[in-house]
Amino acid sequence: MSSPPSYPVDLGELEGRRFECIEGCGLCCLCQPELLEGELPYFKRNHPERVMAKRQPHKHFALAMKKKVGSCAFLDDRRCTVYNMRPHYCRQFPFHVHVGDRAQVELDLSCRGVWTGKGEDATAAGLRLVAENDRAISSAFHQTNPLYRQFFRNCLDMQIECRPDRLRQEARPFLGRFNDLSYLATLLEASAEEEPVDIAKLLVKTLDRPKRRELDEAAWEAVKDSLGVADPFDAPIYCDIDGRWNLFRLEDESIEHYLITEEGDLEHKGGMDSEDVQLPELTPEGAKTFSDYMGILNRRDSMLGNAYYLMDEYGYEDDLPNIYYGVLATSALDLLWRTALVCKVAGLRADSDGVREGIIYYDMDRLDAPTIGAFL
Numbered sequence: 001m002s003s004p005p006s007y008p009v010d011l012g013e014l015e016g017r018r019f020e021c022i023e024g025c026g027l028c029c030l031c032q033p034e035l036l037e038g039e040l041p042y043f044k045r046n047h048p049e050r051v052m053a054k055r056q057p058h059k060h061f062a063l064a065m066k067k068k069v070g071s072c073a074f075l076d077d078r079r080c081t082v083y084n085m086r087p088h089y090c091r092q093f094p095f096h097v098h099v100g101d102r103a104q105v106e107l108d109l110s111c112r113g114v115w116t117g118k119g120e121d122a123t124a125a126g127l128r129l130v131a132e133n134d135r136a137i138s139s140a141f142h143q144t145n146p147l148y149r150q151f152f153r154n155c156l157d158m159q160i161e162c163r164p165d166r167l168r169q170e171a172r173p174f175l176g177r178f179n180d181l182s183y184l185a186t187l188l189e190a191s192a193e194e195e196p197v198d199i200a201k202l203l204v205k206t207l208d209r210p211k212r213r214e215l216d217e218a219a220w221e222a223v224k225d226s227l228g229v230a231d232p233f234d235a236p237i238y239c240d241i242d243g244r245w246n247l248f249r250l251e252d253e254s255i256e257h258y259l260i261t262e263e264g265d266l267e268h269k270g271g272m273d274s275e276d277v278q279l280p281e282l283t284p285e286g287a288k289t290f291s292d293y294m295g296i297l298n299r300r301d302s303m304l305g306n307a308y309y310l311m312d313e314y315g316y317e318d319d320l321p322n323i324y325y326g327v328l329a330t331s332a333l334d335l336l337w338r339t340a341l342v343c344k345v346a347g348l349r350a351d352s353d354g355v356r357e358g359i360i361y362y363d364m365d366r367l368d369a370p371t372i373g374a375f376l
Helices: 040-046 088-092 124-132 132-159 164-177 181-191 211-229 284-299 303-311 320-346 352-367
Strands: 051-054 060-063 094-100 103-107 237-239 243-251 254-260 264-271
Touching: 040 051, 040 320, 088 094, 088 132, 094 124, 094 132, 103 124, 103 303, 132 254, 132 303, 164 284, 164 303, 164 320, 181 211, 181 320, 211 243, 211 320, 237 352, 284 320, 284 352, 303 320
Parallel strands: none
Antiparallel strands: 051 060, 094 103, 237 243, 243 254, 254 264
């Protein structure tokens, strides 16, 4: 029997979940896979023309993408032609290992295969992933754990409340209200004030027309940076029910809709004004799915690490609850907007199915947010 890891491990997000690879999806094949040192010889020997040297975010080798921006060069008719030799990067999907003051395995909910309830047990796969990568996780932990200790020392020096378990516990009873537009507007306004937010005593204000307009503008601010990237292939991708790769991009204040082809081309499908996307009122079933997802975000170390990152960026001038609740509320607002967009395009209601599609569009982007810690 192997010895237990030398660092704390959390697999809570995986409990009760199963996952499978859905034929014809290929979403993970739109992410360029980095090659580990042990994988490089095989590909250099057998497929040298499909290996690229990369300089960002660090020097490494990766597999080529079609036309440099499309799907992986080894994807043919939505099937991997080197499946048995695919890199570790591909084998690990849809799992992400976040290392901070512990190792936490998070599940990429943009993968449609985690929503079917079929396939392999996610907890068992997460345990195996940690065991197989113990050395790399241990190495990362010995780098990130001191960063966390320094962060907490900085908070204590500035007399800032920084108990993450208490913060999460206080947020938990109110996560079911994060789809309520009046509640979101009040929380966002409170989180921007100098006074620390006491979420249990938050007095929800009536959402009048000016406040609603401000909330719509805040939602647009939350999403437009990711839609307005210079390179269209840097925009978030939504793999829809039929397996089409959808890309929405901001162009001259218009939201243009494209489909990405397997060859790496863009097919224009139309456009709409940003004002055509209105924050939705969720059905009770949709509100339940939304609340469950907010619960997942509240448990993720990468979410808390994002708040820590912002705290450090702001020079420890704000209270941690204000930043954390602001991040949660902004995430909820972003998800509501994306739910409205995909429901509008796909002709769906804002029920459980509609919210699930919004999560599928949003979660990969959420996992890509900056954080104190490291993703392996």
